[in-house]
Amino acid sequence: MEAQKYVWDGAIPLQIHLHESQVTTLPPPPPALILAPRIGYLPLLASLLKPYFSSTLPPGVDTIWYIPTGVLFDLLCAEPERPWNLTVHFRGYPGTVLIPCEGEDSVKWSYINSLKEAAYIMNGNCKNVMNMSQSDQLELWHSVMNGNLETYQRVSSKLKLATVEDEHTSLCSSKSQQGFGETDLAGQVKTGRVPVRLYVWSVSEDFDDLEDMPKVDSWEKISYINRPVEIHKEDKCFTLHDALKILVPEFFSNDLMNVKSAGVDFEDALRIPSEDVSSDKVVEDHVQNAYEHREACSISSSAEIKLIRIQGIEPKLEIPFSWVVNNLMNPDYFLHICVCVKVPQQNST
Amino acid sequence: MMDLLHWDGTLSAKDFRIGAVAFAQKWESLNFAFPPWVWVPCPKHPWLASPEEEGYLSMEKICISRLNEEDIDQTTQIDTDEEEASCSGNKDVIDDATLVQRNHHELHYYDFHIVYSNTFRVPVLYLRAYCSDGQPLQLDEIEKELPTCSSKELSKSKWTFITQEEHPHLKRPWYKLHPCGTGEWMKLLFLNDTAQPKFEVVLELYLLSWFSVVGQVVGLRIPFKMLNDR
Numbered sequence A: 001m002e003a004q005k006y007v008w009d010g011a012i013p014l015q016i017h018l019h020e021s022q023v024t025t026l027p028p029p030p031p032a033l034i035l036a037p038r039i040g041y042l043p044l045l046a047s048l049l050k051p052y053f054s055s056t057l058p059p060g061v062d063t064i065w066y067i068p069t070g071v072l073f074d075l076l077c078a079e080p081e082r083p084w085n086l087t088v089h090f091r092g093y094p095g096t097v098l099i100p101c102e103g104e105d106s107v108k109w110s111y112i113n114s115l116k117e118a119a120y121i122m123n124g125n126c127k128n129v130m131n132m133s134q135s136d137q138l139e140l141w142h143s144v145m146n147g148n149l150e151t152y153q154r155v156s157s158k159l160k161l162a163t164v165e166d167e168h169t170s171l172c173s174s175k176s177q178q179g180f181g182e183t184d185l186a187g188q189v190k191t192g193r194v195p196v197r198l199y200v201w202s203v204s205e206d207f208d209d210l211e212d213m214p215k216v217d218s219w220e221k222i223s224y225i226n227r228p229v230e231i232h233k234e235d236k237c238f239t240l241h242d243a244l245k246i247l248v249p250e251f252f253s254n255d256l257m258n259v260k261s262a263g264v265d266f267e268d269a270l271r272i273p274s275e276d277v278s279s280d281k282v283v284e285d286h287v288q289n290a291y292e293h294r295e296a297c298s299i300s301s302s303a304e305i306k307l308i309r310i311q312g313i314e315p316k317l318e319i320p321f322s323w324v325v326n327n328l329m330n331p332d333y334f335l336h337i338c339v340c341v342k343v344p345q346q347n348s349t
Numbered sequence B: 001m002m003d004l005l006h007w008d009g010t011l012s013a014k015d016f017r018i019g020a021v022a023f024a025q026k027w028e029s030l031n032f033a034f035p036p037w038v039w040v041p042c043p044k045h046p047w048l049a050s051p052e053e054e055g056y057l058s059m060e061k062i063c064i065s066r067l068n069e070e071d072i073d074q075t076t077q078i079d080t081d082e083e084e085a086s087c088s089g090n091k092d093v094i095d096d097a098t099l100v101q102r103n104h105h106e107l108h109y110y111d112f113h114i115v116y117s118n119t120f121r122v123p124v125l126y127l128r129a130y131c132s133d134g135q136p137l138q139l140d141e142i143e144k145e146l147p148t149c150s151s152k153e154l155s156k157s158k159w160t161f162i163t164q165e166e167h168p169h170l171k172r173p174w175y176k177l178h179p180c181g182t183g184e185w186m187k188l189l190f191l192n193d194t195a196q197p198k199f200e201v202v203l204e205l206y207l208l209s210w211f212s213v214v215g216q217v218v219g220l221r222i223p224f225k226m227l228n229d230r
Helices: A002-009 A042-049 A069-076 A104-123 A134-145 A149-158 A165-170 A240-247 A256-271 A279-292 A321-328 B013-028 B070-077 B079-085 B137-145 B148-156 B182-191 B200-215 B223-226
Strands: A011-019 A032-037 A082-086 A189-194 A195-204 A223-224 A229-232 A305-307 A335-342 B040-041 B055-062 B109-118 B122-131 B162-166 B173-177
Touching: A002 A321, A011 A069, A011 A305, A032 A042, A032 A069, A042 A104, A069 A195, A069 A335, A082 A256, A082 A305, A104 A189, A134 A149, A149 A229, A195 A240, A229 A240, A229 A321, A229 B162, A240 A335, A279 B223, A321 A335, A335 B182, B013 B055, B013 B200, B070 B162, B122 B137, B122 B182, B137 B148, B182 B200
Parallel strands: A011 A082, A195 A335
Antiparallel strands: A011 A032, A189 A229, A195 A223, A305 A335, B040 B055, B055 B109, B109 B122, B122 B173, B162 B173
């Protein structure tokens, strides 16, 4: 799983500026240069920043601290700037708006809760995470903090979190890897759910150059979608494109609207054990429709996807979704996807 | 025909909307002491029409009065058993018309939202509290106002029982009651019902039953009359 190693080694050069209102010395301290791991979280850098900025209070990071650093970078820097300039406030950040970060503990528990959520999505319960021994939990968290992939893989494999199977995985995976998903009455594994977090921001014009894209200046402008994607195990051709069509069908051709609304009923149909074969046929028809529309243009009259970024890369939409998930997911077992969408100019109300 | 035995206690997003409407109607029709639950539609993207209406239930500016240990000692002869009994849901909820303003506390207000979780496929209770001047209350202050069994639970599992998170729709910090396990106990609630209702009935009663348990955590207790009225 070489790709995973690349993901874990990925880092973003940061140039941290002290906000002018916080400067108490003359001359003001020079910006600090730090390499921040993609899969880590900004508040964890606080201890590294302290020697640079010897303010009396511990730093607060004026951004969404519970989102992995790499995701923030992919979102907030349309044209990746290197280093990424960040301004840090040391005191008085708006507590009523941002969730206060109480240091490393906050980040750790945010990570564990995400992991629980991912476990629930994949296995149907969070028992394996809840039953982790204290030492395992600590070891796992430290492996994330320190970017230690080997330790992470060793400890996380104990969790037996069912991951998505793809051709590569099934060829070289160990026997302990379980298939995932719900079984139907015949005991066949039919479907599974994949943890996904989608971050969408919109622009109103086409831009030739990413540099010209307006920067996202406020978290409020980002649509955050925390929704699992259901995969049918037999569907070996389920692509990233297919996954996105399920998550944000409104960005795809209008024809797909019908498939999507059928998809909602499909959920209901799945919960009820079907005694008659016809409902299975209905399910197959829905999947078939998805195939037919796969070739359809992804431009709709209302919104158009301009950019999709995962771990800082722009993957081709034809890539099998299972590969994307297995190789590009974060240590919390979530796949974080950043999407930029062009929408027609809105009249202000 | 829905088979309760095979049901996992969870709801689809569509079913949640149906259940939410039913719950709000029931709540209002029983002329309850609290204000009605309001459905707040929430488009997925503010700048784009969504084919599916997403939203949540909201009940806000609730002033809650509780007897805490201090008050019991100072003002009343109430048995300490009452605190335990209050957790088992046998007491009627306190009517806000009989709200008592304690000398050493100013009034605290609570907002409650019932939001659907795509991950756990169940409703989740979000809450926030504030003073009359709008100043938000922190968890330790809220904790003082929770029923004893809740604050005990809170001290045991600080980071996993009630967590501060971003509200899924409002992008502000709210407190949320962790939904892990909800599906399981919801299933048990209905399995214990000897009437073995059809799924349509289950759906109508789902949120009411769910709230009868979850509301207790934050001290909102539904009178038995309401629960038995099927």
